[in-house]
Amino acid sequence: MGENEMIYAFSPITVISPGGFLAVSYLKSRETTEDIDIIIDPQWTGDKDIILALRELFSSVGKKLGLDRKWVNDDVSLFLTQKAREQIFDAAGNQNIVLYEGPNLRVLGAPLEWGLESKLRRINSKPDHPKNAITGH
Template sequence: MASSREDKAPLTYDEMGKALALLDAEIGASELLMSVAPLRLISVGGALAVRVCHNREASYDIDCMLDPNIAGAADYLVEFETAVSQVAEAGGYTPDWLNQQVEMFVSRERRMGLFLESVQQGITIYEGANLVIYAGRLDWALERKVRRVAHARDRRRTKRVDVTDAAALVRLMRRPGEPPLSFQAIRDLNLNGFEVPPTDEAIREVADYYVQAYGEVGVADMVWDADAGKWKYQGLQDDWVWC
């Protein structure tokens, strides 16, 4: 049975690094896993917030998706899960300190493509001799977070974390001088293949928090001005800003 959140000690940046280094060593001790090393995983959620976006001090676990080629081979998958369990025992972590629940939220048809696209993005959460964990595609991570804001069951706990994570992802995705992300761009995100769009209410909540946290407009409901032939959005002073 998985541990409840109350039973877990959160993993800080350094604690995540320590646990993943132990896993790297366990992989190195496995002849079977070393035949396909370095193992590649992708991760979104708390690990991304802690080790890439730096908007959180800690997370309760590391949500990952293993290379589908490895996950599809039963003997390799069992060996990898054994290594994760050995790290949990050696380091005093909960059994699900690193879990593969991410793949439950991605349609089977999209898993390989999304995995490869995330690897090609080239943002690493951890890189060792035998193990590399890449950040999932940032737009996919954002899609997932905004959808969680829209459909969270625990409105007092989970959603607040997801709002701050989503805003941090928007900040990471935007380059200096670029216009805000549009509501429509976020509505159109469907990288997981499940056709469940986020609500405008959730997008607005992330947009409002972004202004509070970073002092600028990061997500905007764009309006097409036919006379000017340009897009525009409302700035911090409710003035129109042209794109």
């Protein structure tokens, strides 16, 4: 990340991971994940240059590692308002589950209560969703 001047200038950039990365690295509830879902710091949501630079960076790292172009993605953010994103970031900061910390990137675990609530909502609204097979719902 330090090679990208724009990202380096604002480093470290903090993201939150609500999905598989949290389950694998912190909860130890499974051994692998197919991708890493992230929520980018709300201070950058209006900055298309930073968002694009981050997406391109994650994609290029994935390409070097032989991974899918969206191995790290912020698709979950599509469903969050700015206010919700800020609340989630505040709660994640207070919770302080650090999944990764380097000179240019910091990854915090999403608030556990929010993650559970999101999962229960999905199970309730989409009982036949493939990701619900693990829970038996």
